[in-house]
Amino acid sequence: MDAKTQATYEVRARILKALAHPSRLFMVDVLSRGERCVCELTELVGADMSTVSKHLSVLKAAGILADEKRGMQVYYSLKVPCVMGFFDCVSEVLTSRTVDRDGKAPVCQRR
Secondary structure (H helix, E strand, O other): OOOHHHHHHHHHHHHHHHOOOOHHHHHHHHOOOOOOOOOOHHHHHHOOOOHHHHHHHHHHOOOOOEEEOOOOOEEEEEOOOOHHHHHHHHHHHHHHHHOOOOOOOOOOOOO
């Protein structure tokens, strides 16, 4: 693997690592339905504000979220809604792990 290819995969890995936490996955899912302020996300996640803010910072640094300060509140939204396609793919992987009634594994519909 050459240096350019290595760098490409390292950047991709950083994005996947940013998503690799249940609370961050949950927040991305919530934000797919519209922007939310940190206070709302804190309540939904059930963690303290500093923890939620750290998770949001990780997602923002990875390029997944955008933020906007309004008065004393910061609102977050998905910067790239296509990340939800990743959720669909994960669901298909989970589905493919179970064998259907005929003993055949389901086939992924995306190519």
